[in-house]
Amino acid sequence: MTMTTLKQRSLLGLKELDQEEIRSILDRAAYWEAQQEKVKPVLPGKFVANMFFENSTRTRFSFEVAEKRLGAEVLNFSAAVSSVQKGESIYDTVRTLESMGIDAGVIRLKPIGVLAELATKIRIPLINAGDGNNEHPTQALLDLYTMRKQFGELRGLNVSIIGDVQHSRVARSNLWALRKFGANVSFCAPEGMTAAELDAPHISIDEALKADVIMMLRVQLERHENGLIKSAEEYRQQYGLTVERAKRIAPHAIIMHPAPINRGVEIDDELVESPQSRIFPQMQNGVPIRMAVIERALS
Known part of the structure; x- marks a missing residue:
């Protein structure tokens, strides 16, 4: 060959x-x-x-x-x-x-x-x-496939990726792939978990919830022994997709997550298999x- x-x-x-x-x-x-x-x-x-x-x-x-x-x-x-x-x-x-x-x-x-x-x-x-x-790459491909099935096309889609962007290979592959199709990608990350080298807007959690796709990233607790995350509960309160926050998501929007899921940390348990969730269809x-x-x- x-x-x-x-x-x-x-x-x-x-x-x-x-x-x-x-x-x-x-x-x-x-x-x-x-x-x-x-x-x-x-x-x-x-x-x-x-x-x-x-x-x-x-x-x-x-x-x-x-x-x-x-x-x-x-x-x-x-x-x-x-x-x-x-x-x-x-x-x-x-x-x-x-x-x-x-x-x-x-x-x-x-x-x-x-x-x-x-x-x-x-x-x-x-x-x-x-x-x-x-x-x-295969995670991002299945993410794009899931979005395409839901919305028909990717161009013009607004995608918010929320969580530990700095350590996320999923965020990088999705950013690079989605942009090739004309989708708009934004990051929402706690201080110290951003990736300055990635050319994408960083927005607040309130802005992130306005997207067509709300993609939650796993909180990689094993990488934060240096104290970037004081507690799982504090992370949930500031950046988690809680039931209360989910009420502000547009009716047409979908929730995604690459898994494994920290239930009750980056996403509340009740939302994992809610009508707007595509987490198991992604798998x-x-x-x-x-x-x-x-x-x-x-x-």
Whole structure:
């Protein structure tokens, strides 16, 4: 496989993809969602390794379901029970699996920049399943897919992303992808959780609630041992989507969240499955999106 073909089949991020390429993935996901057969083995004899060097539940299972629905052979790798714990480098682990004959790799990493470097050395398509706080392209794709299903088109849509933007790869991928379609993206973040390098307006929680899409981010409590968040309750009072705040959302607006959810912190429990919530449909949409991405990598 040439480097050009390899780059075309890999999915490292959405920042570098153009609108047409993203649209083609969304359209193919719609095709897969419309299929009545649960398993359609279009990739027989193809081996895909899910290489998760960072813990995940939803993303890993979503990829595995997508791979199996396409008829691929699936290898699940967990860093917690691998030679990485013995000091083996991420590169050596991926190179080892490549040497064993896998056809594509789905990778989730904590350190930023490692995935981009791997892509220059590994000769199989790689799919980014979460890259530090850099990008999470398949999450953004399923978010766009969810919005497109709801509103018909993305152009002119006002999207508020609320929460810890600084540490959010979801916020970055959504910003870069949505802007390619003419959507307006704004951030609402507590002081110390903003990302000055991202060229997007930062607005108040009151302004954020006026959007067509209210996207809540998970409060990453494990990253705030330095006291940026004094308490979960204080965060809820200042930036959480409470039942009281939700009364001010427009009737046509929808609530989104990449999950996992801290119920009662960034969003009140009663709102998670409310009529305006699309949180569980987002998860459902992740399967056809990832089917489209895997098919793109292996066809």
